Structures are given as C-alpha cells and as structure tokens.
Amino acid sequence: VSGAPLAIIAGSGSIPVEVAEAARAAGRRVFAALLSGAARAEDFAAFDSQTFGLGQFGALKTAFEGRGIAEVVFIGGLVRPGLADIKPDFGAVRHIGAVIEAFRKGDDGLLSGILAIFESQGFRIVDPLAVAPALGADRTGPLGRVKARGEAGAEIAEGLAVIKALSPFDVGQAVVVESGRPVAIEGAEGTDGLLARVAEMRRSGRLQRDGGGVLVKAPKLGQDMRVDRPTIGPATIRAVAEAGLKGIGVVMNGVLIAEKAKTLALADELGVFIEATP
Amino acid sequence: VSGAPLAIIAGSGSIPVEVAEAARAAGRRVFAALLSGAARAEDFAAFDSQTFGLGQFGALKTAFEGRGIAEVVFIGGLVRPGLADIKPDFGAVRHIGAVIEAFRKGDDGLLSGILAIFESQGFRIVDPLAVAPALGADRTGPLGRVKARGEAGAEIAEGLAVIKALSPFDVGQAVVVESGRPVAIEGAEGTDGLLARVAEMRRSGRLQRDGGGVLVKAPKLGQDMRVDRPTIGPATIRAVAEAGLKGIGVVMNGVLIAEKAKTLALADELGVFIEATP
Numbered sequence: 001v002s003g004a005p006l007a008i009i010a011g012s013g014s015i016p017v018e019v020a021e022a023a024r025a026a027g028r029r030v031f032a033a034l035l036s037g038a039a040r041a042e043d044f045a046a047f048d049s050q051t052f053g054l055g056q057f058g059a060l061k062t063a064f065e066g067r068g069i070a071e072v073v074f075i076g077g078l079v080r081p082g083l084a085d086i087k088p089d090f091g092a093v094r095h096i097g098a099v100i101e102a103f104r105k106g107d108d109g110l111l112s113g114i115l116a117i118f119e120s121q122g123f124r125i126v127d128p129l130a131v132a133p134a135l136g137a138d139r140t141g142p143l144g145r146v147k148a149r150g151e152a153g154a155e156i157a158e159g160l161a162v163i164k165a166l167s168p169f170d171v172g173q174a175v176v177v178e179s180g181r182p183v184a185i186e187g188a189e190g191t192d193g194l195l196a197r198v199a200e201m202r203r204s205g206r207l208q209r210d211g212g213g214v215l216v217k218a219p220k221l222g223q224d225m226r227v228d229r230p231t232i233g234p235a236t237i238r239a240v241a242e243a244g245l246k247g248i249g250v251v252m253n254g255v256l257i258a259e260k261a262k263t264l265a266l267a268d269e270l271g272v273f274i275e276a277t278p
Numbered sequence: 279v280s281g282a283p284l285a286i287i288a289g290s291g292s293i294p295v296e297v298a299e300a301a302r303a304a305g306r307r308v309f310a311a312l313l314s315g316a317a318r319a320e321d322f323a324a325f326d327s328q329t330f331g332l333g334q335f336g337a338l339k340t341a342f343e344g345r346g347i348a349e350v351v352f353i354g355g356l357v358r359p360g361l362a363d364i365k366p367d368f369g370a371v372r373h374i375g376a377v378i379e380a381f382r383k384g385d386d387g388l389l390s391g392i393l394a395i396f397e398s399q400g401f402r403i404v405d406p407l408a409v410a411p412a413l414g415a416d417r418t419g420p421l422g423r424v425k426a427r428g429e430a431g432a433e434i435a436e437g438l439a440v441i442k443a444l445s446p447f448d449v450g451q452a453v454v455v456e457s458g459r460p461v462a463i464e465g466a467e468g469t470d471g472l473l474a475r476v477a478e479m480r481r482s483g484r485l486q487r488d489g490g491g492v493l494v495k496a497p498k499l500g501q502d503m504r505v506d507r508p509t510i511g512p513a514t515i516r517a518v519a520e521a522g523l524k525g526i527g528v529v530m531n532g533v534l535i536a537e538k539a540k541t542l543a544l545a546d547e548l549g550v551f552i553e554a555t556p
Contacts, residue, residue, distance in 0.1 A: 079484075162444070162449070165444060165446065165447070166440070168439075168443065170459040171440070171459065171461075171463065172463075176465075181448040181449065182448070182465060183449075183466035184467070185444075185450075185463040185464075187461050187462040188479055188484055189462070189475060193475070193479075197467060197471070197475070201471075206468075207466060208360065
C-alpha cells in the first residue's frame with residue numbers, strides 16, 4: 001500500500017539500503033530491521049533502524065507492531081546459519097519447532113519456513129522489486145551499451161533451460177554456457193565461486209583462451225519471488241570479465257541489480273553485455 | 279564376437295590396459311591403438327600396440343584392416359582437444375568437415391561425430407563393460423564393506439534425479455548431495471574439480487564440518503553407453519574422504535571402476551561406502 005509503513009529486514013550488501021531509499025522516495029515510512037552480523041547500522045543512519053539477532057522474533061514483532069507495520073521486505077545476503085546460531089527470544093520460542101523442521105529442508109525450505117512464521121503472525125511479505133522496480137532489469141534487450149552478439153542469444157537460452165531443468169532442486173540459479181554447452185553450474189559455492197572456477201578453468205586451459213561464453217542468472221521456476229532473488233552488481237561484472245566471459249543473460253524483472261548505475265557503467269567500460277530476455 | 283580380434287583405442291589412466299587384459303583373458307586378440315599424449319606405450323608392452331596422433335585416421339584404419347579388426351572399444355581419458363591439435367593424415371582428410379561440425383557441438387557432439395566416422399567405415403563400437411563386465415558395479419548394494427546409512431539412500435536418489443534432469447544438456451554426470459540438497463554439480467571441471475570444491479567449501483564453513491553427504495555418479499539418460507562412461511577409482515575414494523563425504527552412489531552397470539580391488543580396499547580402509555542402485 002503506497003504510503004503505508006514498510007519494514008525492511010536487511011542482510012548484507014548495498015541492495016537493502018537501496019530498497020529502503022527507493023521505498024522512502026515512493027512516500028513510504030521505512031523501518032530497517034538489521035540482521036546482526038550481516039547489515040551495518042551506519043548504512044542505515046538516515047533511517048529508523050534497529051539491529052536484531054537471529055531468533056529475536058519476539059522483539060522484531062514488537063518493533064513492527066509499535067510502528068503499525070504490516071508489510072515486510074526480506075532483502076540482502078545472509079550466510080546460511082547453523083541451528084546453534086539462532087538464539088530464540090521469548091516471542092520466538094513457540095516457533096522453534098517450525099524452524100527446526102524448516103532447517104531440515106535446505107535453503108528453500110528454511111526460507112519458506114521462516115516466511116510462513118511471519119505470515120502466521122499477520123505480516124505480508126513483499127517482493128523488493130514491487131517496492132523498487134528500477135533496481136531490476138526493467139526492460140528487455142541490452143541494459144548497457146554493449147550488445148550480445150553471435151551465439152550469445154542461443155547460449156542464454158541454453159542457460160535458462162538448464163536453470164529451468166534444475167528448478168525442482170534446491171540448488172543455484174546461475175550457469176555459465178560456453179561454446180554451446182553448460183561448463184559450470186552453481187551449487188552451494190555461490191556465483192562468486194562459480195565465476196572463480198571459470199577463470200581457473202580458463203587459466204588451466206580446460207576452457208579455451210578466447211572461448212567467450214555467458215553467465216546466465218535467473219530465478220528458478222516456482223521460486224518465491226518475494227525473497228532470494230538472483231542478484232548481480234559491480235563485483236559480478238568484474239568477475240565475469242576476469243573469467244573471460246562476454247556478458248550476462250538475465251530475465252526481465254527476474255534479477256536485482258545492486259548499484260545499478262555503477263554496474264552498467266562498469267559493464268560498458270569492461271565490454272561486458274547485460275542482456276535481459278522477456 | 280568371442281575370439282574375434284578387438285581394437286582398443288586407449289586414452290589415459292589404468293582402465294584401458296585393464297580392459298585390454300580382460301579382453302585377452304576372454305580369448306580375444308587385442309590391438310591397442312594408443313592416443314598420443316594420453317596412453318603410455320610401456321603400459322601396453324604385453325600387447326600388440328601402436329601410437330597414433332589425433333587425426334591419423336588413415337593410419338589407424340590401415341592398422342585395423344591389416345589385423346582383420348571389426349570391433350573397437352574407446353576407453354580412457356582424453357583432454358578435449360582443440361581443432362589445432364588435430365593433424366589429419368591422408369585417410370582423415372575426407373572426414374575433416376564432419377570433425378569440424380562435431381567440434382561445434384560440445385563433448386557429446388564431438389564424440390558422436392567421431393563414432394559416426396568410425397561406423398561409416400564399417401567398424402563397430404563396443405561397450406567396454408560388454409568386454410569387461412567385472413570392471414563395473416556388477417551388482418546392487420554395497421560393493422565394499424562399508425554400508426550406506428541414514429539419509430544416504432535418499433541423497434543418492436536425489437543425485438540421480440539431478441543427473442536425470444540434466445540429461446538433455448552436455449554437462450557432467452556427477453553431483454554431490456548433502457543435507458538433502460545438491461551442493462555441487464559437475465561441469466567442465468570434472469569430478470576431481472568437483473570434489474576439490476566440496477573440500478574447499480567444507481574448510482571455509484560453507485558446508486558444515488560434519489555434513490556427510492554423498493557423491494553420485496551415473497550416466498545421463500540417453501548417453502551413448504559405449505563411450506564416456508562415468509569412472510571412479512582410488513583417487514576418487516581419496517578425494518571423497520578428503521571432501522568429508524560418506525560415500526559414493528553409482529548405478530549398477532553404469533560406471534567403470536579403475537583398479538577395482540584396490541579401489542574397494544581403499545574405500546574399506548577410509549570408511550567410504552560405494553552403493554550401487556538398480
């Protein structure tokens with residue numbers, strides 16, 4: 001609801017504060033709930049904010065209710081916690097069984113379990129791109145000045161097909177396609193690890209020096225679009241260039257772009273394309 | 279045909295000579311065609327053998343025909359060559375167009391293209407496990423003394439489902455499943471690289487110290503079983519143990535096991551299970 005207060009449960013990275021700024025620019029009163037060890041308080045100095053440990057669901061709920069908050073955005077990075085990292089407060093204790101159950105089900109399961117707890121308490125989880133659409137790939141075609149050429153279009157399609165095929169599994173949403181075949185698929189190592197591996201295969205000669213290739217990032221089929229969206233940013237552009245890839249294929253409205261202006265300028269500078277498909 | 283002469287086109291590793299020995303033990307006259315830079319002549323001192331460069335198809339064909347050979351096994355490792363590595367001889371020149379076409383299609387395409395050339399010249403490609411069934415997982419259940427316990431069975435099934443989902447793509451045939459989800463999927467880095475990555479994620483804390491987990495190796499659906507079978511061996515067992523995994527899931531008659539007796543003894547020693555599913 002435009003104008004209604006909004007809570008942002010913030011993990012690491014620049015995206016949470018960007019979403020907070022976009023929400024405020026759209027006329028919303030923002031409360032930033034910073035996850036301890038992930039979000040930095042100084043980044044949110046301009047916002048009403050408070051830091052919470054994992055498990056302080058009772059305190060979080062009290063803070064939200066005191067501000068009349070019904071809508072919540074989950075955004076930013078969070079290293080998958082161990083069960084021991086979660087110190088439940090009094091308000092969280094009754095949900096502990098559900099959290100333990102969720103932990104058994106991998107990242108997807110953990111996240112859905114936590115969202116279900118918030119929803120059971122009357123909060124609505126909002127897609128960050130609904131709050132800040134300009135932070136995504138908000139149109140199709142090349143987002144910067146560099147265009148995808150030659151086989152890149154077919155390779156993006158191949159990468160999207162791999163991500164689609166892996167949708168039933170709780171596994172990465174990124175793949176590198178080169179010379180017409182997938183050469184690296186993201187697992188628990190994350191996109192940084194994936195791109196470092198491609199760079200290493202390039203150095204060792206396992207991938208050809210001038211192979212080109214593309215990084216494809218897209219949400220899985222059936223993914224909860226309100227959380228855990230694939231993200232790219234300046235570090236992705238640099239790693240793509242270092243891995244000897246020609247560019248990045250994304251899906252329109254499917255990924256978040258951290259520091260978008262900087263990311264696109266860097267992509268132009270390094271000759272990396274960012275191509276959004278419908 | 280039992281007793282008929284057999285050619286073994288040998289790449290690197292111990293498996294080619296093991297297949298040659300098994301074929302000879304079964305009463306066949308063996309000719310070992312050693313791929314230059316991959317197979318070592320000294321390993322085949324006990325066999326009629328000759329070394330061929332990539333592209334010496336004319337010489338190979340002459341050698342086969344002089345020995346009355348109609349059946350050929352392709353076996354062993356070969357780093358994917360670049361087109362420039364192939365020096366066609368006179369007998370190969372007419373197939374160059376087909377080879378270049380095959381190169382465009384990734385590993386699967388390259389291999390099928392080369393097989394098609396052999397077949398067009400009247401040779402029959404034979405499954406190495408048909409020649410040497412004992413080199414594979416020739417029964418179901420634990421192959422060594424260590425048994426798969428707890429969630430391992432479900433994790434093997436999950437890994438097989440991932441490999442099945444990836445079957446349409448020219449990509450690896452190995453996956454590591456841990457805590458119920460795929461954490462690493464093999465691409466062009468190969469199984470050694472896959473397991474090194476799991477070990478690294480274990481060290482960095484991205485995977486839990488005592489996570490367990492299994493390596494699953496199986497042929498893709500629709501894979502040409504006569505070539506490029508997934509293989510495990512002593513180095514796989516060591517890498518699995520170093521990666522903190524509990525064992526290996528394979529499919530009966532689906533993988534080759536290099537130095538089988540040594541592999542099973544090492545698995546017993548390191549507490550690694552090898553479980554073959556039907």
